[in-house]
Amino acid sequence: MTAPADADAAATRAAALAAARAHLWPPYTAPEVLDGADPLVVTHADGAWLTDADGRRYLDGISSWWAATLGHGHPRLRAALADQASRLIHVGAGGTITPVAAALAAELVAVAPAGLTRVHFSDDGSTAVEAALKIAFQFWQQNGRPARQRFLTLAGAYHGDTLGAASVAGLGGFFDTFAPLLFEVVHAPAPGQDDAHGWAEVTDQLERLIHERAGELAGVIVEPMVQGAAGMRLYPADVLRRVRAATTAVDTFLIADEVFTGYGRTGAMWACDLAGVAPDLLCTAKGFTAGTVPMAATLATARIYDGFRAAGGPVGPRALLHGHTFCGFPLGAAVAREVLSIYRDEAVLAGIPARAERMASAITYLAGVPGVRRPRALGMIGAVDLGDGGYHGARGPALREAARRRGLYLRPLGDVAYLCPPLTIPLPDLTTMLAAFVDAVTEVAS
Numbered sequence: 524m525t526a527p528a529d530a531d532a533a534a535t536r537a538a539a540l541a542a543a544r545a546h547l548w549p550p551y552t553a554p555e556v557l558d559g560a561d562p563l564v565v566t567h568a569d570g571a572w573l574t575d576a577d578g579r580r581y582l583d584g585i586s587s588w589w590a591a592t593l594g595h596g597h598p599r600l601r602a603a604l605a606d607q608a609s610r611l612i613h614v615g616a617g618g619t620i621t622p623v624a625a626a627l628a629a630e631l632v633a634v635a636p637a638g639l640t641r642v643h644f645s646d647d648g649s650t651a652v653e654a655a656l657k658i659a660f661q662f663w664q665q666n667g668r669p670a671r672q673r674f675l676t677l678a679g680a681y682h683g684d685t686l687g688a689a690s691v692a693g694l695g696g697f698f699d700t701f702a703p704l705l706f707e708v709v710h711a712p713a714p715g716q717d718d719a720h721g722w723a724e725v726t727d728q729l730e731r732l733i734h735e736r737a738g739e740l741a742g743v744i745v746e747p748m749v750q751g752a753a754g755m756r757l758y759p760a761d762v763l764r765r766v767r768a769a770t771t772a773v774d775t776f777l778i779a780d781e782v783f784t785g786y787g788r789t790g791a792m793w794a795c796d797l798a799g800v801a802p803d804l805l806c807t808a809k810g811f812t813a814g815t816v817p818m819a820a821t822l823a824t825a826r827i828y829d830g831f832r833a834a835g836g837p838v839g840p841r842a843l844l845h846g847h848t849f850c851g852f853p854l855g856a857a858v859a860r861e862v863l864s865i866y867r868d869e870a871v872l873a874g875i876p877a878r879a880e881r882m883a884s885a886i887t888y889l890a891g892v893p894g895v896r897r898p899r900a901l902g903m904i905g906a907v908d909l910g911d912g913g914y915h916g917a918r919g920p921a922l923r924e925a926a927r928r929r930g931l932y933l934r935p936l937g938d939v940a941y942l943c944p945p946l947t948i949p950l951p952d953l954t955t956m957l958a959a960f961v962d963a964v965t966e967v968a969s
């Protein structure tokens with residue numbers, strides 16, 4: 524690199540840092556951390572790579588908060604954005620429809636689990652969950668079961684940061700500050716992390732709770748197969764099947780939060796597919812636009828949708844009492860349609876097993892490294908634990924730095940070290956990523 528370019532890079536970096544320290548308020552970041560931090564100043568991204576202001580490249584080991592399933596800057600997504608932007612960026616969804624959002628709804632239904640035929644668009648994972656909760660709640664209010672006002676949630680659950688989504692969380696400590704603002708839920712237990720057989724017992728208790736509390740349950744909300752934010756905790760498909768069977772038996776709703784797991788993260792289009800289960804409501808975001816534009820969807824069955832029809836008049840008070848400025852955002856919808864067609868044209872799901880196998884063998888190798896615990900992998904998720912410190916585990920920051928020195932961007936969940944690469948990461952990049960991950964984990968674990 525020539526001297527002037529170096530000087531430019533240093534200036535860009537310094538200006539960004541100064542403005543950030545003066546005015547930016549990043550999520551989950553204490554002011555004193557921002558004051559002293561040396562964050563990556565990212566200026567470009569392509570494929571699995573982030574480029575910083577100095578021109579250094581880093582592999583994106585977490586698909587930018589689990590969203591960039593097709594890597595960064597896919598040429599077809601860039602083109603879809605530009606094309607849609609040239610015609611219609613946005614129009615309010617009150618009393619209008621757009622061809623692009625309508626077509627997307629139909630295309631999404633075509634790939635969704637059986638029975639989900641209706642699509643409500645919103646902005647992000649949290650709003651998709653809020654909408655699902657309100658839909659379930661309002662359905663029972665106006666369809667003869669008004670006592671059904673509670674949701675059942677699993678220990679370790681994470682469903683987003685807004686207050687409704689936070690209410691159905693089961694992450695001990697995480698939302699304690701806001702406890703007085705949160706609504707009451709029915710909490711179901713989860714096994715301790717070391718208890719591989721504990722799930723059977725927990726599922727017995729879950730079934731019992733669903734039957735006992737049926738009269739007051741508007742629904743049961745789960746992250747199918749993987750509790751992401753809890754630390755990439757995997758659980759058996761049988762748990763999901765038994766929860767589905769129990770909710771069906773008492774005729775309450777199963778809400779699948781596929782914000783993280785959907786769009787192939789676990790190897791199937793939906794994690795529910797791995798268990799052969801179809802929920803009554805399904806939330807998707809993140810991979811839904813491949814991390815390109817904030818947009819999300821809540822899918823529902825025809826039965827639920829029909830519960831919002833006015834019995835007599837044309838405009839009933841029974842309509843869904845919920846909406847956002849950007850419901851059906853045309854720019855996002857165009858990208859989401861292109862995402863689905865890329866999944867088809869590039870056979871994205873068919874490419875996962877070869878990559879998942881490499882991820883799994885790196886994790887298996889790490890299982891033999893002293894200090895490494897609980898190796899686990901599913902689809903394009905690989906994780907190990909480096910201690911029992913949970914979110915405040917000290918190894919996370921050390922691992923992040925060790926990875927950064929090796930050209931790998933990670934954001935460990937406390938003591939949980941994990942990889943969540945783009946599903947389409949080229950094999951040579953994956954090999955480089957896994958080598959850096961194994962090296963960094965080995966350094967920090969010992």
Ligand SMILES: *Cc1c(COP(=O)(O)O)cnc(C)c1O
Nearest residue numbers: 647648649681682683751782783
């Ligand atoms: C990320 C996530 C959310 C929240 O999505 P946002 O887009 O960050 O609001 C909800 N549920 C799950 C399972 C998630 O992983």
